Amino acid sequence: MMYLRIGVAASLAAALALATPASAAPCGNTAAGFENWKAVFAREAQARGAGPQAISALMNTTYSVGTIRADRGQHSFKLSLDQFMAKRGAAAIAAKGRSLKAANAALFNAIEKRYGVPPGPLLTIWGMETGFGSFMGNQPTVSAVATLAYDCRRPEYFTDQLYAALELVDRGVMSSQTRGAMHGEVGQTQFLPKNILLYGVDGDGNGVVNLNTKADALASTANFLKGHGWIRGAGYQPGEPNFAAIQGWNAANVYQQTIAIVGKRIDGS
Numbered sequence: 001m002m003y004l005r006i007g008v009a010a011s012l013a014a015a016l017a018l019a020t021p022a023s024a025a026p027c028g029n030t031a032a033g034f035e036n037w038k039a040v041f042a043r044e045a046q047a048r049g050a051g052p053q054a055i056s057a058l059m060n061t062t063y064s065v066g067t068i069r070a071d072r073g074q075h076s077f078k079l080s081l082d083q084f085m086a087k088r089g090a091a092a093i094a095a096k097g098r099s100l101k102a103a104n105a106a107l108f109n110a111i112e113k114r115y116g117v118p119p120g121p122l123l124t125i126w127g128m129e130t131g132f133g134s135f136m137g138n139q140p141t142v143s144a145v146a147t148l149a150y151d152c153r154r155p156e157y158f159t160d161q162l163y164a165a166l167e168l169v170d171r172g173v174m175s176s177q178t179r180g181a182m183h184g185e186v187g188q189t190q191f192l193p194k195n196i197l198l199y200g201v202d203g204d205g206n207g208v209v210n211l212n213t214k215a216d217a218l219a220s221t222a223n224f225l226k227g228h229g230w231i232r233g234a235g236y237q238p239g240e241p242n243f244a245a246i247q248g249w250n251a252a253n254v255y256q257q258t259i260a261i262v263g264k265r266i267d268g269s
Helices: 008-018 031-047 052-059 065-072 081-087 090-103 105-115 119-130 141-150 155-170 193-199 214-227 243-247 253-267
Strands: 003-005 208-210
Touching: 031 052, 031 141, 031 155, 052 141, 052 155, 065 141, 081 090, 081 253, 090 105, 090 119, 090 253, 105 119, 105 214, 119 214, 119 253, 141 155, 155 193, 193 214, 208 214, 214 243, 243 253
Parallel strands: none
Antiparallel strands: 003 208
16 A cells, blocks of 8 residues: 555655654674664654554564565676666566557656656656556565665665655555565556655645556656656757756666657657
């Protein structure tokens, strides 16, 4: 379940911005210290206002060897652009993306009118992240984020994500049963917890944000790009104004270029 009441996102994001990062919980590179780390982190989270549901979800997490393996094994980002696009099925994404663009014209028109983002980049992200919603992951989300917050590789980044996840648990948006990708991303376009707070929007007008649904996921992705500087009507290829917004989505250059190239094929311009 991933339901965020309209109006809650802004207040959660504000609370997150006011919070200070954890400093006492020591990181580790094996499972050995994870249980002790959780106890320390739980005290810090309580001091920041985390409620009983969040603390319970945290204490029920397990160290995820699979998440660590995935974090260390992102070898496809080292491929050449042509190799990466072939591996990720760029041609198939473009073909299906054009079909889905036509089949969902009203949705994409509404999104572009509201956020200024054309269908191509959104469809490419949707296809690249989950095969257009066909597989959104089966990894326990809070455990994945807690593992990476504890891990010494990027503890500060994922500490922010973990506090966001705990906030979402307290609000009933997430639970210890929520599942997604190996790094804690959830939904049809794979949002990390902090991005749910910052950019999650209601795309189908039912009063809640549910990133497991197509309309909310695509509208939220457009809102993310707009929040990263997307300019209505400007180009999004490398060297053009909106490529910087695409760079905010993923740090790998081959991924960024693929979004731009395949998006242009879908948009037909």
